[in-house]
Amino acid sequence: METLPIKNWLFGLAGLLLMASCSSEDKETMEGTATVNVSLVDAPADYDEVWIEVLGVELLPGDEEEDGDGWVYIPYDEEDTHINLLSLVNGNEAYIGSEEISAGSISKLRLVLGDDNYLVINGEETPLTTPSAQQSGLKLQLDQELMAGIQYDLVIDFDAAKSIVKAGNSGQYILKPVLRVVAEQSASIEGKVLPVEAHPVIYGIINEDTVSTFADESGSFALRGLAEGDYTIIFDPTEEYEADTLYSVPTLDGEITVLDPVELETTADVEIEIETGN
Incomplete structure (x- = not known):
């Protein structure tokens, strides 16, 4: 029987050990959980105040169907769930919440708002009408990879100026949120x-x-x-x-x-x- 030279045998063993090590590391990064923190920031708008009622955020793991029940809910757990968007500028942010999520990926994020939204113009409150299509939440594409043991900060940028539409001369205002989400x-x-x-x-x-x-x-x-x-x-x-x-x-x-x-x-x-x- 032909035998391999000792040098070649050692190289082969080293290669097998390296592949096993890489496989182990890859497995570790995909098992366990990652921490996801979610915050809200804003761009300026020409109003005194813009108040939205934030109920929470839902995250969709990459291996779950959008119309399924795999969404992970992070509630905005505050006594008063109203946030003045115009206070969220120059690095200020509203911390919504945090959750441990299985490693893998997040494909989508959904911001869930309540119906009690309004703006303040010249000191007077004006209701913001929310279209019925938005009551289930405002979905954003994310596609963020999650590795076990890593903490991720997700920032939702809520553009108040582009999100408020005046309905003709009726004096009514409609809330059609323009959002983007970025990783920290x-x-x-x-x-x-x-x-x-x-x-x-x-x-x-x-x-x-x-x-x-x-x-x-x-x-x-x-x-x-x-x-x-x-x-x-x-x-x-x-x-x-x-x-x-x-x-x-x-x-x-x-x-x-x-x-x-x-x-x-x-x-x-x-x-x-x-x-x-x-």
Whole structure:
């Protein structure tokens, strides 16, 4: 019987051990549970307040059917389930809840709202009508892989400005939520814009996707849940100040891009520069 050289035999044994190790590691990542935290953030809107009644969130594991009973429910377990969307800017968020979920993947997320939604205009409350088709929840495609022992933060971005539709001249408003969901390992851009009296809205634009936020009382701002790539950042202040734009601001997944402070000029200063030819 022909025998293998000892060197070849050792290489073969090493290969078998390596494959067994990789198989064991793959099995460990797919068994057990992962922790999923869900939070809500918002983009600015031209209202005093926008209040929504949040009942909870449902997550659909990747191996479950959408019309089945495999949805995992995470209730918004607060005494008052109403959230003012316009308070959720510049890094502020509403923590909805957390759940241990079997490793694998999540294919969809569903935000479940109640019927008691309203906005405040000039100090007066105006009901928001919710279409019956949305009462079962607002579904979003997610396709997020879950590995055992890992914690995942999911952020639902609720665009209040695009989500409220005025119904003709009737004075009624309809809530048609425009949402997106991102994993927290996505990119962020942070910085400061001055003077604080400029009260700018900050827009981050990449391709056809736009996110926005306000600067806080110190001028600080944060654009979160961004896709990796180069962004155009627009600072849109009140009429007394000039807008400013930064181009090709880079972002990387899992990293925060910190900008140098941005100083906005007043319209009066710009007019003086034009008159003097500077």
